[in-house]
Amino acid sequence: VQLVESGGALVQAGGSLRLSCTASGSIFRLSTMSWYRQAPGKQREKVAGISRGGSENYISSVKGRFTISRDNGQNTVYLQMNTLKPEDTARYYCNANGLTFDYWGQGTQVTVSS
Secondary structure: OOOOEOOOOOOEEOOOOOEEEEOOOOHHOOOOOEEEOOOOOOOOEEEEEOOOOOOOEOOOOOOOOOOEEEEEOOOOOEEEOOOOHHHHHHEEEEEEEEEOOOOEOOOOEEEEOO
């Protein structure tokens, strides 16, 4: 199973990025898809998740700025990140979680300069 992430970059504070993660079709349809992030010296934290039915959840620090979405036809989950802050700097990881599995991508780096 492969999760392929893209979209990370260096951006100035206040800017926007969209992360993408594509998974194999059979896994994607069965999965709750989530984005996590890990900054240097910090624990990995869940940023946002979206269920198979489209229910979304977010950590409080990104509510109103980030939006998670999924395209079931393209087997892709997105994270639209607006009004980025330096504290959003981290490596962002895609996760696919189902009843019997839990898969991770390699991550994509997001760096927000002040």
